[in-house]
Structure formats: C-alpha cells, structure tokens
Amino acid sequence: MALLRILSLFLCMGSLAYAQLLPVLKNPELLQKPSSNLILTLRNPLDPIFSDVASRAFPNREARLQELTRSLQEATQTWHAPIMTALKPFNVQAESFWVTNQISVKNANPLLVRFLRGLAILREIAEEIIYPIMPIFNPSIGTPPNGTEWGVRIIGAEEVWKKGNKGEGVRVAVIDTGVRASHTALRENYVGAANNGWYDPIMRSPVPTDNNGHGTHCTGSICGNNGIGVAPNAKWMGCRGCDNAGCPQAALLACGQWVICPTDAQGRNQDCSKAPHIVSNSWGGGGGGTWFNDVIKAWNTAGIIGFFAIGNEGPNCNTAGSPGDQAGIISVGSTNINDTVSSFSSRGPKNVPDGTVAPLIVAPGENINSAYHLSDNGYQVLSGTSMATPHAAGAAALLLSGKPGTTIQQMMDVLYPTTNRNLGATGSTCGNNAETTYPNDVAGYGRIDVSKAFTTLTGT
Numbered sequence: 001m002a003l004l005r006i007l008s009l010f011l012c013m014g015s016l017a018y019a020q021l022l023p024v025l026k027n028p029e030l031l032q033k034p035s036s037n038l039i040l041t042l043r044n045p046l047d048p049i050f051s052d053v054a055s056r057a058f059p060n061r062e063a064r065l066q067e068l069t070r071s072l073q074e075a076t077q078t079w080h081a082p083i084m085t086a087l088k089p090f091n092v093q094a095e096s097f098w099v100t101n102q103i104s105v106k107n108a109n110p111l112l113v114r115f116l117r118g119l120a121i122l123r124e125i126a127e128e129i130i131y132p133i134m135p136i137f138n139p140s141i142g143t144p145p146n147g148t149e150w151g152v153r154i155i156g157a158e159e160v161w162k163k164g165n166k167g168e169g170v171r172v173a174v175i176d177t178g179v180r181a182s183h184t185a186l187r188e189n190y191v192g193a194a195n196n197g198w199y200d201p202i203m204r205s206p207v208p209t210d211n212n213g214h215g216t217h218c219t220g221s222i223c224g225n226n227g228i229g230v231a232p233n234a235k236w237m238g239c240r241g242c243d244n245a246g247c248p249q250a251a252l253l254a255c256g257q258w259v260i261c262p263t264d265a266q267g268r269n270q271d272c273s274k275a276p277h278i279v280s281n282s283w284g285g286g287g288g289g290t291w292f293n294d295v296i297k298a299w300n301t302a303g304i305i306g307f308f309a310i311g312n313e314g315p316n317c318n319t320a321g322s323p324g325d326q327a328g329i330i331s332v333g334s335t336n337i338n339d340t341v342s343s344f345s346s347r348g349p350k351n352v353p354d355g356t357v358a359p360l361i362v363a364p365g366e367n368i369n370s371a372y373h374l375s376d377n378g379y380q381v382l383s384g385t386s387m388a389t390p391h392a393a394g395a396a397a398l399l400l401s402g403k404p405g406t407t408i409q410q411m412m413d414v415l416y417p418t419t420n421r422n423l424g425a426t427g428s429t430c431g432n433n434a435e436t437t438y439p440n441d442v443a444g445y446g447r448i449d450v451s452k453a454f455t456t457l458t459g460t
C-alpha cells in the first residue's frame, strides 16, 4: 500500500516534470491545420542580457548598441542552431530572431508541429498573428499645403523652428506600410541606402516603396517638407512591417530587430551606428498583449525612443491597444483642430493595470493633410491615432535635436508636464480621473506642446 502510494507519487512528479519541459502549444488546432505559420519561443529569457548591457558603461551609444546586438546574437545563435538544423529535413522557410529569442516558421504541417512539441528547448509554439493596420477615418484627397498644417502649428513646432531647430541630426524610423521615397515632401529627408535606411521583410523590395499610403502619410507628419512635418530637417528610415493585408508578427519582429542595428535591404552590412534615435509605430491591436515586449526592452536598453498609437476603438473606455498599452514606450491618442480628443481615440484604463494611464499623451490626429503614395505630389487627409503618433515622434525629434542624448525617461519627464490641458470637453470619463484632472484615461497628460517642452529641456 505504502509502496503503491510512493510509486504513484513518483509517477505523478515524473509526469509533472516531464510536462514542464515540453513547450506549450498555444493553438491546439495547429495539429489539424494543413499549413500554418508559427512563432516558436525559446525557453531562455533575454532579461539577463538586457540588464547586463543596461548596467554597463559605454563610451557612446554605438558601442552600447553593438554590445547589445553582439550578446543577443551570440546567445541566440547557440540556442537556435540545433532547431534550425532539425528543421532542414522539413524543407520549410525559417527565420531566427535574436531580439526576442524566437524563430518564425512558414507553412508548417501537423507533422512538423508534433515534432516541435517534443523539443524541450522551446517554451511556446503559437500561430503567427497578423495585426490589422490601424483603420483610418474619413479619407479625402488633400492638396499641397499652403503654409504650415494645423497639426504642426498647434503643437508649437514653428516656435522651435524659429530658434533654428528643425530636427537636425535626428533619425526617425517608421515601421509601417513603407514610404514613397520619391515624394517631393520626403525625398530630401531619406537617410539613403548607404545609411541602411530601408528594410522590407514582406516584399523584399530593394528600395523604399509604399502600396498603401499609410506609411508615407505618417512619415510626412514626422519630417515632411512644405509644412506637413513637425521636424522637417530630421531624417527618416523605413521598414515595411505591414502591407494591405495587415502586419504579420514575423515582419514586425524583423523590423523591431532591424531598428537596433540596421542592415541594408539585402540583410547585409549590419551597422549599429546607423540606428535611429526614435521609432514611430502606427500599428497594434487588442489590449494586454505582451509579445512585443522583448523588442521594447531592447529599444530601452539601446536608448531608442518608441512611440505607439493607442488605437482607434474609442469613445468606449478600456479600448487601449497593444503594444501601445505596454511599458517602456510613449502611447499617443488623437486630438482635432478644436483641441478636443477625437471620438475614435482609444481610452484606458488598461486591461492589465500598471498604475499608468492610456494614452500617455495626445497629439493632432484628425483631418491631417500629409504626403500620399499615389504620386510624387500626392496629398491625402486622413484621421486616426496613426496620424497622431508621428506628430509626437516629430516633436521628440525636435527635442532630441535641441538636446542630443535625451533618454526616454527624460523625454517623458519633459513632455508630460508641459502639455496643454485646456482641451475641449468630450464628456467621457474613463478610469479614476475626470477629464479635467490630469493624467486621465482619455487625454493622458494632455496635448503635447513642443515649444514649451523645448524651452524646458534646453533653457532656450
């Protein structure tokens, strides 16, 4: 009797230990689906590498980026090599990501899924998610601007320009549908192929293109000429993480990784000195999604400042999307020409509360005229938090240009207290604070005022 109990206890412990060693199959239907795209997550956490690089002193940003990239590549190569070798006989396309310790596998069949389930080095097997590109509202044909666009003016960009600062020396990456590089408002601001300015994990285009318009529009609001861009002397670089069908997780990971140490369009000549200072992200979905957090941690370790659209699911509360609702980035909601939060702008409180509001800030995002992909002189008026995010990224470019080396924490510390809080009433209260009390879950810390922020940061 006693022996039986000990034996069953032993068996029970044995099977528990065994179960812990095998990866979680997040989508059991993958065992039936004839073909699916997978994201494999390995067991080893990258946190020790992030903390190690973050805690060390480096002579400059480039050296830190290089060491971060080298450590991540070295560790993940060792872990990924046996899996890549094991995948060979299955004849599938597989790509290894050092930024998140993940591997993407295209067109896996149930046989391969069953095989992967037996690999203890894996923590999770999941189906690749396709994120929608954020919807846009009331599109209409725009016209070449006559003067400065309202969104650029209302946040005080012109006052900063008058001080001789238009974003010089700052590189901003845009993870989106691509960029029409030949557009008259954008062609002078491209960092260029020689500076590893373009990467396209979706279509492998050797040069920047955009079949959708979303990415060209966003880039225009950051650094376009002719009055559409907040920081017209900042330079852009682009990664196609999205196309008309949406943003595949593997493409977003490839872009997130490329940002840390950019390669050329062929994936060669990696050079961390070409990394952007800011990355603008007008994509996302759902809420409480943590899958991009290792990329964000890597950006934080590298000193790259990330902006994310909070989503277009307003005016209901609890509609903040991910990665916008995650830590380590600045989330952006939308305002209109009357300085009122747009009804479509997503609101907090967050699905998974962390003591912060969502969005963190708001910026012009309704009826925004900017460059479009259809011709070199094309303009379009679009609305969405997608349009608000590049206004905030452009403002950060002005600030970084005024004070190079500004960290994300310093950026938050200067943007939040200098906002305009005299906003029109929306009548909606989300979370604990009424919309007249800041921060709140409708307008965050308020509508950005880059002129005030610039004065506070630089003393000029």
Ligand SMILES: *[C@@H]1O[C@H](CO)[C@@H](O)[C@H](O)[C@H]1NC(C)=O
Residues within 6 Å of the ligand: 146, 147
């Ligand atoms: C452009 O703006 C100026 C000054 O605001 C105005 O006088 C002019 O008529 C405008 N031009 C067009 C084509 O709208």
Ligand SMILES: *[C@@H]1O[C@H](CO)[C@@H](O)[C@H](O)[C@H]1NC(C)=O
Residues within 6 Å of the ligand: 336, 337, 338, 366
């Ligand atoms: C801004 O306010 C004016 C005057 O009240 C109104 O006509 C206009 O529709 C408002 N614009 C928006 C985008 O709400």
